[in-house]
Structure formats: C-alpha cells, structure tokens
Amino acid sequence: MKDKNFVKEITNIDDDFAKWYTDIVIKAGLADYTDTKGCIAIKPYGYEIWENIQKYIDNEFKKVNIKNTYFPLLIPENLLQKEKDHVKGFAPEVAWVTQGGEEKLEERLCIRPTSETIISTMYSKWLNSWRDLPFLYNQWCNVLRWEKETRPFLRSREFLWQEGHTIHETAKEAQERTLQMLDIYDDVVQNLLAIPTIKGIKTEKEKFAGADSTYTIETMMYDGKALQTATSHYFGQNFSIPFNIKFKNRKEEEEYAYQTSWGISTRLIGGIIMAHGDNRGLKIPPKIAPIQIVIVPIAMHKENVKEKSEELYNVLNTNYRTYLDTRDQYTPGYKFNDWEMKGVPIRIEIGPRDIENNECIIVRRDTNEKIVTKIDKIVETIKNTLEDIHKNMYNQCKKRLEEKTTTAYNLDEFINKMNENQGFIKAMWCGSEECENKIKELTSAKSRCLPFNQEKISDTCVCCGKKADKLVIWGRQY
RNA sequence: CGGAAAGUAGCUUAACUUGGCAGAGCACGUGGUUUGGGACCAUGAGGUUGCAGGUUCAAAUCCUGUCUUUCCGACCA
Numbered sequence: 202m203k204d205k206n207f208v209k210e211i212t213n214i215d216d217d218f219a220k221w222y223t224d225i226v227i228k229a230g231l232a233d234y235t236d237t238k239g240c241i242a243i244k245p246y247g248y249e250i251w252e253n254i255q256k257y258i259d260n261e262f263k264k265v266n267i268k269n270t271y272f273p274l275l276i277p278e279n280l281l282q283k284e285k286d287h288v289k290g291f292a293p294e295v296a297w298v299t300q301g302g303e304e305k306l307e308e309r310l311c312i313r314p315t316s317e318t319i320i321s322t323m324y325s326k327w328l329n330s331w332r333d334l335p336f337l338y339n340q341w342c343n344v345l346r347w348e349k350e351t352r353p354f355l356r357s358r359e360f361l362w363q364e365g366h367t368i369h370e371t372a373k374e375a376q377e378r379t380l381q382m383l384d385i386y387d388d389v390v391q392n393l394l395a396i397p398t399i400k401g402i403k404t405e406k407e408k409f410a411g412a413d414s415t416y417t418i419e420t421m422m423y424d425g426k427a428l429q430t431a432t433s434h435y436f437g438q439n440f441s442i443p444f445n446i447k448f449k450n451r452k453e454e455e456e457y458a459y460q461t462s463w464g465i466s467t468r469l470i471g472g473i474i475m476a477h478g479d480n481r482g483l484k485i486p487p488k489i490a491p492i493q494i495v496i497v498p499i500a501m502h503k504e505n506v507k508e509k510s511e512e513l514y515n516v517l518n519t520n521y522r523t524y525l526d527t528r529d530q531y532t533p534g535y536k537f538n539d540w541e542m543k544g545v546p547i548r549i550e551i552g553p554r555d556i557e558n559n560e561c562i563i564v565r566r567d568t569n570e571k572i573v574t575k576i577d578k579i580v581e582t583i584k585n586t587l588e589d590i591h592k593n594m595y596n597q598c599k600k601r602l603e604e605k606t607t608t609a610y611n612l613d614e615f616i617n618k619m620n621e622n623q624g625f626i627k628a629m630w631c632g633s634e635e636c637e638n639k640i641k642e643l644t645s646a647k648s649r650c651l652p653f654n655q656e657k658i659s660d661t662c663v664c665c666g667k668k669a670d671k672l673v674i675w676g677r678q679y
Numbered sequence: 680c681g682g683a684a685a686g687u688a689g690c691u692u693a694a695c696u697u698g699g700c701a702g703a704g705c706a707c708g709u710g711g712u713u714u715g716g717g718a719c720c721a722u723g724a725g726g727u728u729g730c731a732g733g734u735u736c737a738a739a740u741c742c743u744g745u746c747u748u749u750c751c752g753a754c755c756a
Contacts, residue, residue: 219750238747294755315756348755349680356755409756429756468756500714534716552715562715645752679756 211542214480218424219352225474226353229483229543239351239358243467246543247354249491250470251361255341257393257489258363258465261385262339267365270338272319275310280318283443287317290410294346296358312345317411317436317462320366321444328458331370331450335378339365354471355428355679362466368446368458372437375459379435382463383416386431394469395486395594396420396430396476397602399625399674401650403432406634409462413437419649419674421598422475425605425623427649427676430472433463471679476598483544484566486594487587494523494583495545497536499552501527509556513549513576517583541566546590547583567593606674610659611666612643615675619644625676629669631662639664640675649674 211228212220226232231247243251259269275298281288291314298310313319324336341363348358365382369375383400390398399419408415412434420428441447441457450456477484487493494517498510507527514525524545526536533550540548550562555573563572563582567590574582605624609615618626626646630636640663641647655672662669 217750223749234748236747290755344756346755350750350752350754352749360756362756432756464756466756498714502714529714532714532716532718534714534718536717537715538717550715554715 211480211482214423214478218475221478222471222474223353225478225483225542231470231474231483232353234353239348241353241357243361246491247470250473250485250489251467253489253491254389254393254465254469255363258385258389259341261389262365265337265381265385267337267339267367270340271342272313272316272323272340274313274342276313276316276319278309278311280322281311283318284411284440287411287440291315291346294348296345296347313342314344314346315462315464316340316342316344316364317366317440318444321440321446321460324366324368324458325441325444325446328368328446328448331448331456334368334370334448334458335374336366336368337378338367339363352471354467354474356468360467362464364462364464367461368441369460370448370450370458372459375437375461376435379414379416379433379461379463382461383418383431383433386418386433386463386465389465390418390420390430390469390472391595393486393488394430394473394476395488395591395598396472397595397599398430399650399652400654401652401674403650404634404637404648404673406637407648407650409434411436411439413439417650419676420472420476421602421605421625421676422472422679423478423601424475425601425625425676427625427678428468428472428475429649429678430469431463431465434461436460436462475679477594478544481538481566482542484594485544485546487546487591490544490546491522492524492540492543492545493521493587494547494549495536495540496523496525496549496551497533497540498525498527499533499550501529503553504556506552506556509576510551513551513561513579516580520580521583521587537564547586549579565590567597608658609663610661612640612664615640615663616644619646619675619677623677625649625674627656627658627672627674628663629657629659629661630671630673631665631667631669632671633662633665636662636664644675644677646675646677649676649678 211224214221230244232241232243235242295314296312299306343359343361345359348356351357367378387398387400390396403415403417414435416433417429418431420430422428438457440460446458447455496510496514498506501507510525514523517523546566548564555561559576560573561576563574605622607618607622607626609618609626609628615626637648651671652674
C-alpha cells in the first residue's frame with residue numbers, strides 16, 4: 202500500500218536522482234520540453250517561483266542603489282573579441298546571427314551569452330569624469346549559450362537571469378561592491394530558498410573568463426553534488442582597458458574604471474528542486490511558494506463545508522498566497538498527493554467533522570505532521586508554522602551539508618572519501634593548477650572555492666604533499 | 680564533442696524476433712453516484728507508429744539516413 206502510487210508517477214529519488222529530477226519538473230508543472238532543442242517552456246507554476254525570487258532580489262538591489270537597464274540581445278563580433286580571456290571562455294558556446302531576412306550580414310552578430318562586452322562599450326561612451334561614477338546598473342534578461350547537453354533549469358541553452366554591471370572610481374570601491382552583492386545573494390539563498398551556503402572565492406582555474414577574481418555561493422544538493430547558485434566578479438581594469446572605459450580622475454589624470462559583474466539565474470529553481478525535494482515530490486520554501494496554503498474541503502456538498510472553506514480562504518488569502526481546491530472531479534486523497542507533489546508548504550483539510558468542532562487540520566509538507574487547529578487560532582498557527590517550515594527545511598539541508606562534508610589529508614583518503622560520500626571534501630591545497638587538474642582527473646571533483654571561513658587543517662597539500670596554506674572545498678558539481 | 684540507450688494516443692506501454700485491419704491501462708469529454716490518503720458505473724473521443732527515403736503486393740515491424748530525448752564522460756551558470 203505505502204507509496205505504491207507515488208512510485209507509479211515519480212521515479213524514486215534514491216534509485217535514479219537524475220530521472221527523479223526531470224519527473225518533478227514535468228509532473229509538478231514547472232516547465233516542459235519544447236520543439237526548440239535545449240530550450241524549455243516555463244509554465245505558470247514555475248515562473249511564479251522565479252517572479253517571487255525576482256521581486257525580492259530586485260528590491261534588495263534597489264536598497265543599494267542599483268538601477269535597472271536594458272541592453273541589446275545581439276552583439277557585434279568585434280566587441281566580443283576585445284577581451285582575450287573572455288572570448289576564449291565563451292566562444293565555444295556562442296550562437297551567431299549571420300543573416301537578416303535574405304541578406305547575409307557583413308559582420309556576424311552574437312546572441313549574448315552574457316553582456317559585459319556590449320555594456321562596457323556603452324559605459325565607455327557614457328563615462329567622462331570621476332563625478333559620473335559609479336554606474337550601478339542591472340538588467341533582467343535572457344541569455345543564450347550553445348550547450349551540448351541540457352537539463353531543464355540546470356543547463357538550458359536559453360535561460361533567464363539578472364546580470365549586474367558596475368564601474369567605480371577606485372579598486373577598493375569595486376571590490377567592496379563585489380562582496381556586497383555576494384552578501385545579497387547569500388541572503389537570498391539562505392533566507393529565501395532555505396539553503397545553507399558556503400561563501401568563498403574561486404581559484405584561478407575556476408574563475409569567470411576575464412575576471413580578476415570570482416566570488417561564489419556554493420550549495421549542496423540532495424545527492425551531495427555542488428551547485429553554484431550565484432557568482433560575483435571583480436574585473437579590475439580587465440575590461441575597462443580594452444573597452445576604453447576611462448575618466449578624468451580627481452588628480453586630473455585619465456584613469457580606467459574598476460568594474461564588477463554579478464548574477465543569478467533560473468538555475469536557482471533547479472537548486473530548490475534538488476536541495477529540498479523528496480519521494481513525494483517538490484518542497485517549495487514558504488517564502489517563494491506560488492501557493493503557500495492550499496485548502497482542501499472534504500465532502501464539499503455536505504452541510505456548510507463549502508461556505509466554511511470559503512470563509513477560511515478569505516481570512517488567509519489576505520496575508521498568504523492561498524488556493525481553495527474546489528475541483529469536483531477529484532477525491533481528497535488525489536488532491537493531497539497532487540499538492541504534495543507540487544510542494545505546497547501547508548495544506549488545510551476541512552470537513553464536516555472539523556466544522557462541528559470549529560476546527561481544521563493543518564498538514565505540513567516538510568514533516569507530513571498533522572496539526573488540529575481551532576479555526577479562530579488559524580492565522581497565528583499558520584504564521585508560526587510557515588516560519589517553522591522554513592527553518593526546518595534549512596536545517597535539513599544544513600544537516601546534510603555537515604554530514605556529507607569530510608576532510609582529507611592525502612590523495613588516497615581524498616579519492617576514497619569522494620567515492621564513498623559523494624559530498625564535499627575540505628582539504629589543504631598548495632595553489633597549483635596541476636593539483637586541481639590531477640584531483641579532477643582522479644575523482645571528477647573540482648575546487649568549489651576557497652571558503653572565506655578558512656581553517657588550517659594541515660600544512661601540506663592534499664595532492665602533492667608540498668607546503669600548503671589554503672583550505673579548499675572540493676566537490677562534484679552540476 | 681566522445682560512449683550508451685530509447686522514440687507507437689497527453690502518459691506508461693503491447694504488437695517488432697518470424698512484415699498481413701495498431702491493442703490496452705491511466706489521463707481526457709459527457710451523464711450519474713461519490714468524497715477524511717490517488718473513488719465507481721455507463722458512455723465517448725483520441726494514431727500519418729519522431730521525420731525522410733529505400734526494399735516489398737503489403738512496413739510500427741526489415742534497411743539507410745536524420746532529428747529529438749535520456750543516461751555516463753569532457754565543457755559551462
């Protein structure tokens with residue numbers, strides 16, 4: 202009897218995590234495959250999650266003076282060529298427009314994989330004096346990267362994101378901004394998505410193409426693999442020199458501006474699925490859930506069930522995103538399973554028995570716990586329960602992160618632990634790219650970051666045994 | 680881009696080996712009975728078997744090509 206029916210619809214999470222993931226995306230109604238290879242259609246239920254994330258972040262940006270802008274989808278080829286590392290990094294996955302109507306173009310146009318180049322060009326046009334600085338601009342848009350292998354939300358060719366681009370008078374100011382934006386992302390991931398994070402800086406090998414330094418928010422998914430949820434880059438003058446973004450400084454000299462960029466994408470939705478989901482389906486963190494509370498009336502035609510559930514709906518919907526499921530063609534049992542798969546944090550059951558006692562039943566998606574509640578106490582109970590669900594979801598992930606993070610002191614130990622635990626490994630690193638490459642070859646794990654929270658767990662590199670003073674978090678990644 | 684597998688109704692699939700009217704379950708429409716963990720009865724609709732070509736009297740079935748999806752690697756957010 203148990204779970205038989207779930208298995209029928211969703212692959213077991215421990216049998217085949219990848220299949221489970223795509224099952225959830227489709228069956229929970231987040232997105233669907235389209236006739237355009239590698240590109241998904243995001244359905245209302247999925248898009249609403251994105252909108253809720255967007256609303257929150259956009260508001261956070263505005264608090265720190267970021268303005269929204271919009272730049273072209275198409276970028277002339279010569280702009281892309283200006284920063285060497287950048288073009289090298291992105292060239293393999295850029296799509297080109299070569300023809301307009303019947304006419305072949307003299308210069309190819311690239312469909313933006315990211316907008317540093319076109320934005321830098323405009324910045325160079327707009328900047329004259331130190332008095333103009335800083336430029337603190339963001340855009341919400343789509344980008345295209347010609348991925349070979351694609352997965353909904355995690356790696357689609359076209360995806361939605363925001364990309365912030367700032368230029369500053371001094372290196373210090375730009376660096377501070379890079380970290381300030383990273384902190385905003387950290388807050389979003391922890392306090393909105395209920396996923397614990399590791400903040401850190403990428404190694405030279407892993408940093409963004411063209412960046413001076415790349416900072417990252419790393420998270421761990423159900424299967425122990427890493428997902429980079431956000432990045433923030435400090436460019437120094439790497440783009441401002443080739444793109445000629447210069448200004449007259451306070452000493453009346455020409456100086457190139459100091460630049461940053463930072464972004465999060467719809468990949469976060471993939472992160473939510475993989476960080477929180479279980480065999481019943483999706484679990485959406487309360488703060489971004491399109492539906493926070495679903496009310497399922499039982500035996501709707503009886504007595505005054507319909508009226509009472511409508512009353513309840515009206516009370517709750519003023520403060521929470523609430524849905525009253527009056528669908529007549531489904532039994533309550535069907536609806537319970539349906540909403541659990543869709544990950545709604547709280548379900549309220551209300552039927553004749555409850556109404557008689559002036560009660561209803563609150564069911565938590567995270568624990569499946571049923572709480573009998575007096576109807577006049579409902580608002581307070583809901584408030585506390587939603588807060589508790591967020592905390593509990595966060596703690597569940599935190600527990601996993603801690604359990605699946607181990608330490609290694611030599612290469613054999615590293616390999617064994619990576620194969621056994623499928624999680625993160627904390628280990629000292631000498632700083633050489635050869636060691637990163639070797640570890641990757643042997644374990645397919647990469648350096649996630651040098652965490653801000655550095656500890657000295659030994660004096661020697663886990664790979665080569667030479668002197669090492671950097672702690673690195675390693676893991677396999679999405 | 681390398682390795683593997685799969686495409687038949689919205690979904691899961693049968694028929695393919697050995698060529699001969701493409702069948703079922705779920706989902707869906709309609710009418711009714713139901714409703715506290717995936718209800719039931721009746722009835723109805725739904726197919727260019729991924730696409731293109733070839734072999735054949737005849738192709739879902741055999742052959743060739745192609746596209747797509749999934750999985751494992753490499754690459755990336």
